[in-house]
Amino acid sequence: MTEMEIALSGYCKKDITSCTYEELYTALLHIVEAESRKRLAPVKGRKLYYISAEFLIGKLLSNNLINLGLYDDVKACLEAHGKSMAELEEAEPEPSLGNGGLGRLAACFLDSVATLNLPGDGIGLRYHCGLFHQNFADNLQNETPDFWLGGHDWARKTDKTYPVSLAGKDYTARLYQIAVTGYEGRTNYLNLFDLDTIDQSIIRDGIQFDKTDIEKNLTLFLYPDDSDDAGRLLRIYQQYLMVSAGAQLILEECLERGSNLHDLYDYAAIQINDTHPSMVIPELIRLLCDKKIDFKEAVEIVTKTCAYTNHTILAEALEKWPKHYLEKVVPQLVPIIEKLDKLARSQANDPATAIIDSNNVVHMAHMDIHFTHSTNGVAALHTEILKNSELNHFYRLYPEKFNNKTNGITFRRWLLKCNPELTAFIESLIGPGFKKDASRLEKLAAFTEDENVLKQLTAIKRDNKAALADWLKHTQNVTVNTDSLFAIQSKRLHEYKRQQLNLLYLIHQYFEIKAGHMPQVPLTAVFGAKAAPAYTIAKDIIHALLVLSKVIAEDPDVSRWLQIVFIENYNVTAAEKMIPACDLSEQISLASKEASGTGNMKFMLNGALTLGTMDGANVEIADAVGDDNIYIFGQSSSQVIRRYGNGSYVAREWYEIDPNIRRAVNFLTGKEMLSGGSSEHLGRLQNELIHKDWFQTLPDFNAYVVRKNQALADYAGNPLNWAKRALINISRAGFFSSDRTIAEYDQDIWHLG
Ligand code: 26Q
Secondary structure, three states, X not given: OOHHHHHHHHHHOOOHHHOXXXXXXXXXXXXXXXXXXXXXXXXXXXXXXXXXXXXXXOOOHHHHHHHOOOHHHHHXXXXXXXXXXXXXXXXXXXXXXXXXXXXXXXXXXHHHHHHOOOOEEEXXXXXXXXXXXXXXXXXXXXXXXXXXXXXXOOOEEEEEEEEEEEOOEEEEEEEEXXXXXXXXXXXXEEEEEEEOXXXXXXXXXXXXXOOXXXXXXXXXXXXXXXXXXXXXXXXXXXXXXXXXXXXXXHHHHHHHOOOOOOOXXXXXXXXXXXXXXXXXXXXXXXXXXXXXXXXXXXXXXXXXXEEEEOOOOOHHHOOEEEHHHHHHHOOOOHHHHHHHHHHHHHHHOOHHHOOEOOOOEEEHHHHHHHOOOOEEEOOHHHXXXXXXXXXXXXXXXXXXXXXXXXXXXXXXXXXXXXXXXXXXXXXXXHOHHXXXXXXXXXXXXXXXXXXXXXXXXXXXXXXXXXXXXXXXXXXXXXXXXXXXXXXXXXXXXXXXXXXXXXXXXXXXXXXXXXXXXXXXXXXXXXXXXXXXXXXXXXXXXXXXXXXXXXXXXXXXXXXXXEEEEEEOOOOHHHHXXXXXXXXXXXXXXXXXXXXXXXXXXXXXXOOOEEEEOOOOOHHHHHHHHOHHHOEEOOOOHHHHHHHHHHOOOOHHHHHHHOXXXXXXXXXXXXXXXHHHXXXXXXXXXXXXXHHOOOOOHHHHHHHXXXXXXXXXXXXXXXXXXXXXXXXXXXXXXXXXXXXXXXXXHHHHHHOOO
């Protein structure tokens, strides 16, 4: 027997062959935890605390096995007993503790911090249902709770608790911990706080619950609907529970390690992930003042210890709270925030940078920039836009605080875990070094003219497409044509990301095919996206895509050439199946709106070509691969910013002048769509496109059609050349490793260890 067989059968107290997958999963969870504890290491010097309302960690078993070097042993052991790794993975529930990019970034960062052997923990919340589960009925999104905490999860209850005062009442936050394993590296923790009093039985009618019953509801869901006052207040309750318990944990650990708090900066680096944890600033000041440190010094200590990352330029996503909300939930912070506002006003003498504005609204981002030592954007273009427009007043005040940290992704999950066949192939060509030093992928450049290599790369892509097709058959009972080009747009549903542009293209193609203008290759357009429950137009876009998908499927003239697949409940697990199977990666946000994007990097690494605008990190991807190896289209960010600035965009003019646009937009409420769709949803979307189109879909429409059709023609016309360009993309993906990103944060901001 191998060591793994002994451990597994010992744990299950029976032969492996007779174990259920549940039993094997539980056994492995404990084996992995024991192994990861061995890699806990004492902290010397400064330790990172990454505070974030979201950690979209995905399933952990395979990932941890890979990082601990146990994956191959376990796989062999299971296979020897007639069991499969894939089925084992299905026994694990996915913790959906995030919405999208920001949460997934936090998860990638924890992986890289541990892999680089840096001391650094996450601080967040233990949501009982996380993000809602999405399913489709009558071509509409339905939301149901996702009870992922079935007893077999990775979060260990501890006996550590912290008192937190919410709206003048005392609550007890309890700490749970998930071990974060580095790849051949150390183990850190993800610290998640919760209340013992949460009651899942108050959920009814999908994801509804009494929003005022804080004791029972506080950590039930990630970002519950914030379309009403009670929802918005709940968000502040959640945030304060996280930062107050988090701040107490940080101070406790630093005191234990010998800090006298005056020197907190020598023990802790606190990274604030967007404005969601911003209240940690006044909370730390409050706690330090309680320990008899004077206000002025407390402000200095906190400013030196904390740093802030901005993830958005959309004004509506920058958190601003009416002061009376804070007076209700966190009255203990209000006098501190008022003092900080006074201080900021005296330092800056610019009302545009005030923390509390003349309407008594508190601007969380303003507090972050004044009272941290670093403000960073998440891609080069994003940081430039922050400096030159959105946050220009602050940039002029504190130019030294602004810096860029282009996002990255962990190659362990987004290559080794999700694409083992490609990983093995790369290893056969250039050795294993790229797993820890992503820049070594550049060595693949030596093979771009090697026909045999290109054919193998094509075969791997075909296998991954077949695997996605099998999974789709099994989960959604749809059959897809694996000889078609797979174009995938997977990300949160938002108008700025422009799934509606893709929709208009698909309608356009429908007409072209009907008219006998066939594309060079059949196209499978794959979508994965959840819409915020209260985001009406986003839900209308989902509806239109689902209805169109059926219109096409039922039309044999068109369905040979075109298919739309909308994947239900898009999450990390689905992404791991979709990304390796993608030929064309859709990154089509309105230039200037997508701060970075990280899906774009995952698709590139897995050998897809990008079809995208010059937005976010697409700009850096285009730089890395060169014009021949990417499909760029659309307005530039400066054109867009100018159009917004002079208010010169009138959607209706584009609709009236361009017959193709008019035909596609009109189709939304034509008889084909209305035969299965709802005139309320489709009419509202059509109206939005003609009369508003805030994200300028129509001006980019023609350029998008031309570029996408060019991609189809290139794919069909010269498959070997396509493979060559895919290989070039992979070879230039090294820069987008989160190991690089974390090394930069450490060097410029954190100075850990
Ligand atoms: C704000 C106020 C009230 C309720 C909710 C929110 C809220 C919630 C989530 C605001 C923003 C978010 C999430 C933002 C996000 O995921 N941003 C993405 O961050 C990625 C990582 O940096 C970038 O790659 C993406 O470009 C950016 O959209």
